[in-house]
Amino acid sequence: MAYVAIADRDVHLHDPQTFVTKYIWSQDHKVIAIQYSVTAIAVGLVALVLSGMMRLQLGFPNTFSFITPSNYLQFITMHGMIMVIYLLTALFLGGFGNYLVPLMVGARDMVFPYMNMLSYRVYLLSVLVLRASCVVPGGPTGAGWTLYPPQAVLPGTSGAGLGIILMLVSLAIFIVAFTMGGLNYVTTILQARCRGMTLLRLPLTVWGIFMATILGLLAFPALLVSAIMMILDSVLGTSFFMPAVVSMGKGLKYDGGSPVLFQHLFWFFGHPEVYIVALPAFGIVSDLLSVHARKNIFGYRMMVWAILAIGCLSFVVWAHHMYVSGMNPYFGYFFATTTLIIAIPTAIKVYNWVLTLWHGDIHLRVPMLFAIGFIFTFVHGGLTGLFLGNVTVDLPLSDTYFVVGHFHMVMGVSPILVVFGAIYHWYPKITGRMLNEALGKLHFWATFLGAYAVYLPMHYLGILGVPRRYYALGDTAFIPNSVHDVNVAITVAALVIAAAQLVFLFNLVWSLAHGREAGSNPWGATTLEWQTPDTPPKHGNWGARLPVAYRWAYEFSVPGARSDFIPQNEPPEAPGGREHGAKP
Amino acid sequence: MSKMIPDSLPIPAGLRGVASDWAADKQAFPVPWGKAMMWIFLLSDTFVFTCFLTAYMNVRISTTVPWPNPSEVFALRIGGADIPLILIAIMTFILISSSGTMAMAVNFGYRRDRAKTAALLLTTAAFGLTFVGMQAFEWTKLIVEEGVRPWGNPLGAAQFGSSFFMITGFHGAHVSAGVIYLSVVALRVWRGDYERKGTYETVEIAGLYWHFVDLVWVFIFALFYLW
Numbered sequence: 001m002a003y004v005a006i007a008d009r010d011v012h013l014h015d016p017q018t019f020v021t022k023y024i025w026s027q028d029h030k031v032i033a034i035q036y037s038v039t040a041i042a043v044g045l046v047a048l049v050l051s052g053m054m055r056l057q058l059g060f061p062n063t064f065s066f067i068t069p070s071n072y073l074q075f076i077t078m079h080g081m082i083m084v085i086y087l088l089t090a091l092f093l094g095g096f097g098n099y100l101v102p103l104m105v106g107a108r109d110m111v112f113p114y115m116n117m118l119s120y121r122v123y124l125l126s127v128l129v130l131r132a133s134c135v136v137p138g139g140p141t142g143a144g145w146t147l148y149p150p151q152a153v154l155p156g157t158s159g160a161g162l163g164i165i166l167m168l169v170s171l172a173i174f175i176v177a178f179t180m181g182g183l184n185y186v187t188t189i190l191q192a193r194c195r196g197m198t199l200l201r202l203p204l205t206v207w208g209i210f211m212a213t214i215l216g217l218l219a220f221p222a223l224l225v226s227a228i229m230m231i232l233d234s235v236l237g238t239s240f241f242m243p244a245v246v247s248m249g250k251g252l253k254y255d256g257g258s259p260v261l262f263q264h265l266f267w268f269f270g271h272p273e274v275y276i277v278a279l280p281a282f283g284i285v286s287d288l289l290s291v292h293a294r295k296n297i298f299g300y301r302m303m304v305w306a307i308l309a310i311g312c313l314s315f316v317v318w319a320h321h322m323y324v325s326g327m328n329p330y331f332g333y334f335f336a337t338t339t340l341i342i343a344i345p346t347a348i349k350v351y352n353w354v355l356t357l358w359h360g361d362i363h364l365r366v367p368m369l370f371a372i373g374f375i376f377t378f379v380h381g382g383l384t385g386l387f388l389g390n391v392t393v394d395l396p397l398s399d400t401y402f403v404v405g406h407f408h409m410v411m412g413v414s415p416i417l418v419v420f421g422a423i424y425h426w427y428p429k430i431t432g433r434m435l436n437e438a439l440g441k442l443h444f445w446a447t448f449l450g451a452y453a454v455y456l457p458m459h460y461l462g463i464l465g466v467p468r469r470y471y472a473l474g475d476t477a478f479i480p481n482s483v484h485d486v487n488v489a490i491t492v493a494a495l496v497i498a499a500a501q502l503v504f505l506f507n508l509v510w511s512l513a514h515g516r517e518a519g520s521n522p523w524g525a526t527t528l529e530w531q532t533p534d535t536p537p538k539h540g541n542w543g544a545r546l547p548v549a550y551r552w553a554y555e556f557s558v559p560g561a562r563s564d565f566i567p568q569n570e571p572p573e574a575p576g577g578r579e580h581g582a583k584p
Numbered sequence: 585m586s587k588m589i590p591d592s593l594p595i596p597a598g599l600r601g602v603a604s605d606w607a608a609d610k611q612a613f614p615v616p617w618g619k620a621m622m623w624i625f626l627l628s629d630t631f632v633f634t635c636f637l638t639a640y641m642n643v644r645i646s647t648t649v650p651w652p653n654p655s656e657v658f659a660l661r662i663g664g665a666d667i668p669l670i671l672i673a674i675m676t677f678i679l680i681s682s683s684g685t686m687a688m689a690v691n692f693g694y695r696r697d698r699a700k701t702a703a704l705l706l707t708t709a710a711f712g713l714t715f716v717g718m719q720a721f722e723w724t725k726l727i728v729e730e731g732v733r734p735w736g737n738p739l740g741a742a743q744f745g746s747s748f749f750m751i752t753g754f755h756g757a758h759v760s761a762g763v764i765y766l767s768v769v770a771l772r773v774w775r776g777d778y779e780r781k782g783t784y785e786t787v788e789i790a791g792l793y794w795h796f797v798d799l800v801w802v803f804i805f806a807l808f809y810l811w
């Protein structure tokens with residue numbers, strides 16, 4: 001039996017009636033997106049405050065009596081975990097994914113709105129469990145965001161009892177939430193596009209979110225399994241990851257397990273996770289650059305293939321995080337090779353971004369500033385990645401501040417810049433008002449320059465051999481005095497950049513009421529979400545009739561066209577008019 | 585839609601089909617949403633079980649104490665003789681038979697035979713329930729008679745019990761969830777919900793899940809009991 005696609009069907013959407021069904025238990029993808037984003041940003045602020053405390057301790061050791069060594073380790077763990085999972089993953093996929101996917105593919109909603117709503121509820125639960133782990137006896141776990149056993153479950157580590165268990169339970173709940181949302185995003189993109197929207201006409205934002213979601217669906221299982229096994233080790237006393245351990249002169253109950261197994265499982269998840277936050281950023285930045293440079297994206301198909309290639313390759317590079325783990329040294333050879341291979345599609349994307357700017361009509365509006373800033377920080381982080389990907393170079397740099405500098409550049413600062421750019425870009429659609437431009441520019445320059453002030457010196461510290469995850473350096477012969485001065489400078493910069501985020505928060509709230517009216521398409525963008533009949537889009541998105549896509553998403557500055565952009569849903573002028581996209 | 589691959593290129597028809605699916609608008613695969621979503625979910629779940637089994641194999645080869653011999657541990661004493669793996673063999677047989685009844689249910693669903701579809705679904709669920717029941721028996725025997733615990737056992741490597749309870753437990757949870765799922769679908773078939781909706785695709789989607797759970801069992805059987 002042939003199946004009737006959504007574009008040809010009368011779909012009955014549930015109609016929200018009351019305040020509660022409209023804004024609280026809502027099944028509308030736009031409301032769910034906002035709920036996801038607000039929750040993610042709220043926990044993200046906690047992580048930001050924690051990083052401030054860590055920096056205070058590092059810049060001014062022996063000054064703050066309320067930061068003990070085990071507090072410090074709890075702070076890094078919470079900070080790292082929140083930033084990577086509960087902020088960035090949730091914000092890119094639950095937030096932007098939810099808002100943009102149905103609008104960009106021309107659907108009325110996700111394919112299963114009820115499950116989508118559950119996804120947010122379960123995510124909220126995972127956040128609450130995570131927060132609960134901070135108030136239980138023993139406090140949250142201080143094992144580092146990688147949660148390596150055996151130390152994560154041994155009594156010497158803070159939070160070794162309830163702390164680590166709640167952390168693992170919270171992760172498992174998060175994975176359930178992610179799976180419910182992720183299945184929706186993938187199925188919507190594959191099966192619910194509007195008429196004329198072929199896969200190769202999708203905006204790159206959708207491609208990035210699509211591939212990232214697939215990575216999540218295939219990588220989170222490894223984290224789920226390792227979480228279950230570690231919970232069993234901790235609660236029931238099994239020895240999956242626990243070797244025979246002698247603690248305080250006493251043999252513990254554990255025997256015969258393999259800590260390296262955990263590392264393999266963790267990084268089989270952990271490396272794709274890097275791309276789960278990077279690919280949506282790649283996609284979004286491609287669209288921002290193209291819109292604000294009034295030029296089609298350079299090499300659209302190559303960009304799509306690069307996203308797919310990076311996605312596949314990201315499953316075969318995981319052990320580059322384990323060069324010093326004691327695994328078979330020959331693995332290093334294999335994983336260094338694959339790591340360098342994955343640099344090729346990544347480099348292609350960078351070239352294509354730069355070539356998109358080349359001879360473009362560049363408008364340095366706030367989203368564009370952030371997008372260009374991203375190219376800088378990402379190239380920077382990518383280059384230091386090449387160092388760490390090579391076994392012999394990595395050995396001395398492993399577990400130093402060089403690594404901290406590297407991953408903050410590549411998966412901290414870069415995706416966060418894109419998040420900001422994306423918020424400045426889509427806020428007008430979401431609220432109907434523009435964010436304040438002057439405050440935005442201030443926010444950009446403080447964040448962008450501040451990021452360099454914070455992370456560039458960390459590379460220098462790392463080359464000197466300053467170890468990461470240290471509460472204080474004390475008097476160590478190989479660490480020169482300059483290190484302390486550098487640490488003070490980094491801390492000052494970090495506090496300034498953290499304060500600059502207040503400008504952004506203020507802007508978000510203030511513009512809600514006082515921002516300039518945006519109109520429906522303030523940037524002159526071509527993608528479908530800017531062509532909705534209402535701004536902000538109403539429930540059901542499209543009014544009576546679904547849109548039809550006639551062209552790809554990058555029809556800018558077309559010679560002879562009436563305006564400098566042609567929306568995706570604008571029919572060709574004459575029959576046989578030039579069509580872009582699916583043509584070979 | 586324009587062609588993804590020009591006709592002149594020597595490319596097999598199957599590959600052309602894939603390419604044109606991907607170049608299609610509205611939907612990449614001509615299947616209902618629920619079915620597409622179930623396939624994607626099962627792909628994700630495959631990764632879960634693969635991780636479990638790979639982790640188990642890793643633990644098994646790296647443990648310091650010898651692994652107990654599964655065909656002895658899982659033998660039943662029937663009429664004075666130890667018959668190795670007999671219970672597991674019966675369980676496997678039951679689960680595989682249930683895949684057969686499931687396939688028949690899907691078939692009768694598409695023929696709009698309400699009564700037979702519902703009956704076959706319930707049979708499948710009953711087979712599943714039998715499987716879980718026998719698993720409970722097996723667990724009890726191991727725990728009570730052999731003294732196997734998740735954290736240790738008198739037969740050899742402690743990880744034997746840990747992996748066994750974890751993996752069969754996780755699979756058993758899938759079967760139990762499936763039993764509930766099938767019963768709900770059977771009820772809806774019986775009430776005529778799908779008759780009104782005009783399609784029995786939900787039965788097929790439930791079938792996908794059920795076959796998957798069976799298939800996973802085959803791997804667990806091979807890697808845990810036969811190794």
Ligand code: HEM
Nearest residue numbers: 051054076077080083084144145146411412468469470494
């Ligand atoms: C104002 C911004 C930020 C500052 C000042 C900051 C600072 C820090 C500091 C001081 C550490 C601990 C280093 C150590 O002692 O080893 C750390 C760790 C970490 N940060 Fe950030 N960070 C920031 C933003 C981010 C973002 C956006 C991410 C998102 C990916 C992130 C991810 C991590 C991770 C994964 C760790 C490792 C935790 C661990 O070692 O277990 N950070 N950060």
Ligand SMILES: [Cu+2]
Nearest residue numbers: 271318320321
């Ligand atoms: Cu990696």
